[in-house]
Amino acid sequence: MVKEYFFEKTDRTNAFITRLGLAMYEETGGPLEGKGIAVKDNISTAGIPTTCGSRILAGYVPPFDAHVVTRLREAGAAIVGKTNMDEFGMGTTTENSAFGPTTNPHDASRVPGGSSGGSAAAVGDGMVDMALGSDTGGSIRCPAAFCGIVGLKPTFGRVSRYGLIAYSNSLEQIGPLGRTVTDVNTLMSVIAGPDPRDTTAYDRPYTHTPSGEIAGMKIAVPEEFFGEGVDPAVAESVRNAIGKLEDAGAETMTCSIPSMAYALAAYYVTCTSEASSNLSRFDGVRFGPSVETKRSWHDEFRDHRGTLFGKEVQRRILLGTFALSAGYYGKYYAKAQVARENVRKDFLRIFKDADIIAGPTMPQIAFKLGEKSDPLSMYLADILTVPANLAGVPAISVPCGTVDKMPVGLQLIGRHFEEERVVDAAFAYEMEVA
Amino acid sequence: MVLENDVEGIAKLADIHIQKEELGEFTSQFNHILEYFDILDTVSDGEEGKADLVNVLREDVVTPSLTQEAACANAHETEDGHIRAPRVM
Numbered sequence: 001m002v003k004e005y006f007f008e009k010t011d012r013t014n015a016f017i018t019r020l021g022l023a024m025y026e027e028t029g030g031p032l033e034g035k036g037i038a039v040k041d042n043i044s045t046a047g048i049p050t051t052c053g054s055r056i057l058a059g060y061v062p063p064f065d066a067h068v069v070t071r072l073r074e075a076g077a078a079i080v081g082k083t084n085m086d087e088f089g090m091g092t093t094t095e096n097s098a099f100g101p102t103t104n105p106h107d108a109s110r111v112p113g114g115s116s117g118g119s120a121a122a123v124g125d126g127m128v129d130m131a132l133g134s135d136t137g138g139s140i141r142c143p144a145a146f147c148g149i150v151g152l153k154p155t156f157g158r159v160s161r162y163g164l165i166a167y168s169n170s171l172e173q174i175g176p177l178g179r180t181v182t183d184v185n186t187l188m189s190v191i192a193g194p195d196p197r198d199t200t201a202y203d204r205p206y207t208h209t210p211s212g213e214i215a216g217m218k219i220a221v222p223e224e225f226f227g228e229g230v231d232p233a234v235a236e237s238v239r240n241a242i243g244k245l246e247d248a249g250a251e252t253m254t255c256s257i258p259s260m261a262y263a264l265a266a267y268y269v270t271c272t273s274e275a276s277s278n279l280s281r282f283d284g285v286r287f288g289p290s291v292e293t294k295r296s297w298h299d300e301f302r303d304h305r306g307t308l309f310g311k312e313v314q315r316r317i318l319l320g321t322f323a324l325s326a327g328y329y330g331k332y333y334a335k336a337q338v339a340r341e342n343v344r345k346d347f348l349r350i351f352k353d354a355d356i357i358a359g360p361t362m363p364q365i366a367f368k369l370g371e372k373s374d375p376l377s378m379y380l381a382d383i384l385t386v387p388a389n390l391a392g393v394p395a396i397s398v399p400c401g402t403v404d405k406m407p408v409g410l411q412l413i414g415r416h417f418e419e420e421r422v423v424d425a426a427f428a429y430e431m432e433v434a
Numbered sequence: 435m436v437l438e439n440d441v442e443g444i445a446k447l448a449d450i451h452i453q454k455e456e457l458g459e460f461t462s463q464f465n466h467i468l469e470y471f472d473i474l475d476t477v478s479d480g481e482e483g484k485a486d487l488v489n490v491l492r493e494d495v496v497t498p499s500l501t502q503e504a505a506c507a508n509a510h511e512t513e514d515g516h517i518r519a520p521r522v523m
Contacts, residue, residue: 065505072523199490262473269471276448290510297520298449306451314450318441319467321448335474337482376466
């Protein structure tokens with residue numbers, strides 16, 4: 001039986017690009033029955049416009065649902081709208097959106113983080129309990145940390161990417177955001193599992209009940225996560241939080257991730273290279289604003305993309321095109337892939353002795369709007385989140401206190417396909433401070 | 435170090451028209467970022483990842499998919515169920 005869900009909450013933070021005042025849901029008896037869920041605007045929703053925060057997809061209405069959206073509908077969720085984001089997921093603040101920036105629910109002069117800033121702000125401001133985001137280099141965990149909520153980036157392959165509009169497909173995953181670990185756990189159980197339409201999706205469903213029993217859990221703390229560039233007040237909050245995990249029975253040890261020295265460069269070379277290929281599909285022929293078919297292909301294509309892509313998207317496509325071009329491939333792309341493998345090996349080495357790696361999610365609290373105007377300084381803010389994407393391991397951000405009244409996030413990273421343990425550690429922390 | 439000329443050439447390869455007056459800023463940001471990427475020169479020779487990958491294959495069986503009408507619904511110019519594109523030559 002189809003029921004109506006009225007979504008009338010005020011959007012104080014510009015969290016939504018498209019909202020449905022009246023959303024429908026089915027009485028399926030599923031775990032999300034009658035719940036309003038927000039979905040990031042790079043996840044395809046049949047009949048609901050999907051823009052990726054870009055003018056180049058203005059007016060695009062997907063003819064099909066992403067796998068995760070099908071799963072939401074089957075679980076009884078009411079999809080209340082599509083959330084704001086950095087254009088194609090390229091950014092750390094949600095300022096790179098063609099629909100204007102989203103603001104932080106805790107302080108309207110600050111950013112919500114990005115690129116899933118709309119999803120995090122919608123949850124943080126109480127408009128919805130849960131939302132879906134995507135995380136290529138921290139795009140779920142960063143806004144979760146900045147908005148004081150919980151966000152999980154799953155293991156690469158645990159959630160189908162079918163219907164996620166691709167930006168960097170060897171790195172990105174769809175994942176849940178919520179106010180509590182329990183909500184994130186519920187949403188994860190709905191979206192995880194196999195899908196023949198995504199050949200990188202494993203048959204590893206997620207059926208877990210969070211447990212705060214972490215006695216004997218081994219937690220490694222990398223020195224690099226507390227190094228240069230990390231605000232000492234943020235570092236102190238996170239160290240206190242790790243102390244709470246010790247109170248709950250966890251054993252801690254220090255560790256080192258030497259590959260962190262070049263992880264960020266490896267990440268940006270990889271994601272821009274993949275973007276330069278993925279975004280070539282936006283040619284104005286099959287979707288989005290139209291091109292003039294009487295002009296020649298390249299002239300029309302060039303003007304179309306020069307006008308409708310934002311500056312950061314253009315910059316990343318150009319960087320990726322350069323990194324893959326003859327004469328530079330060996331210096332940039334090939335080196336980045338070796339670096340990436342070194343990051344993965346560092347994680348595997350640490351995970352021989354430890355169950356969880358803990359540190360800050362972001363090196364600072366939420367920036368002021370406009371504070372990060374230089375592209376490289378914006379990229380550097382991703383230093384603590386990109387390693388998990390390069391290695392493909394799961395990572396969660398859980399709120400752990402405040403600095404200057406702004407939330408701080410504790411990041412907990414686990415072994416491949418051990419989301420359950422990551423969730424338990426986050427749940428134990430949540431119980432310890434409740 | 436890349437020059438404005440180089441950036442213009444890359445933009446042409448990428449099919450993105452960059453306004454002349456924006457080339458200077460793009461070039462300086464480019465150099466700033468590439469200088470940072472130089473840290474990859476310190477990566478000692480190693481191997482690219484070869485995770486335990488297996489090819490995922492299936493029989494090529496026709497299954498239900500988008501109708502021609504749905505596939506063309508977002509295109510602006512269609513003709514007989516096909517999508518019109520700009521001329522290539």
